[in-house]
Amino acid sequence: MxxxxxxxRFFSISLFVSTGLLLCANSSLADTSSSSQAIVNxxxxxxxxxxxxxxxxxxxxxxxxxxxxxxxxFRRIKGWRTVSxxxxxxxxxxxxGTPFHGLQHAELDSDANSVVEQMVLTQPLNDYCLVFAxxxxxxxxxxxxxxxxWVNKKAVHxxxxxGLDLSDTQWEVVFVRIKTTASRKPTSLRFEPLGNxxxxxxxxxxxxxYAIRD
Ligand SMILES: [Ca+2]
Numbered sequence: 001m002x003x004x005x006x007x008x009r010f011f012s013i014s015l016f017v018s019t020g021l022l023l024c025a026n027s028s029l030a031d032t033s034s035s036s037q038a039i040v041n042x043x044x045x046x047x048x049x050x051x052x053x054x055x056x057x058x059x060x061x062x063x064x065x066x067x068x069x070x071x072x073x074f075r076r077i078k079g080w081r082t083v084s085x086x087x088x089x090x091x092x093x094x095x096x097g098t099p100f101h102g103l104q105h106a107e108l109d110s111d112a113n114s115v116v117e118q119m120v121l122t123q124p125l126n127d128y129c130l131v132f133a134x135x136x137x138x139x140x141x142x143x144x145x146x147x148x149x150w151v152n153k154k155a156v157h158x159x160x161x162x163g164l165d166l167s168d169t170q171w172e173v174v175f176v177r178i179k180t181t182a183s184r185k186p187t188s189l190r191f192e193p194l195g196n197x198x199x200x201x202x203x204x205x206x207x208x209x210y211a212i213r214d
Pocket of ligand 1: 063100105205
């Protein structure tokens with residue numbers, strides 16, 4: 001953890017307090033995401049037929065486990081493992097931004113860019129709706145931002161936004177429809193941070209996945 005990173009975090013917290021944004025949680029977005037009907041509506045709005053969704057099959061997609069204070073970097077946490085890089089950074093106490101859901105979120109440019117993976121128990125040859133929330137880190141520019149999503153080692157989505165001029169997180173909820181293979185093995189879901197590997201950037205929270213029954 002670099003001194004700069006400490007400084008930037010301190011600066012961010014100071015900025016939140018000074019602007020009063022510390023109390024401004026993204027509760028409305030979180031509430032929307034947790035509603036399965038809202039997810040059905042979102043997927044439908046993207047041209048999908050009327051959908052019925054089963055239970056969320058992602059484990060610890062809100063990064064609430066383990067419960068920590070401040071921030072820590074882990075090789076493994078419940079549901080997730082590190083594929084490359086030093087590990088998954090979990091942030092709590094709004095040390096450098098407000099989570100999308102719950103009390104914690106992940107930063108994928110932890111001590112350096114790190115790819116994380118969950119092996120998801122899925123049914124073969126079934127459509128799923130993958131939902132997640134991405135935010136750039138406040139005060140971090142486009143050159144150190146961006147997120148690529150991989151399903152069974154195929155890139156299925158990419159999102160990139162600048163965090164410059166942000167005084168808090170600005171979460172964007174992404175919906176991706178995917179199809180599993182004929183294999184009965186679990187589906188590999190990976191999140192890869194893009195941009196400079198400099199210990200700051202690429203926030204992830206609220207990962208959920210639902211089987212679709214047309
Ligand atoms: Ca969370």
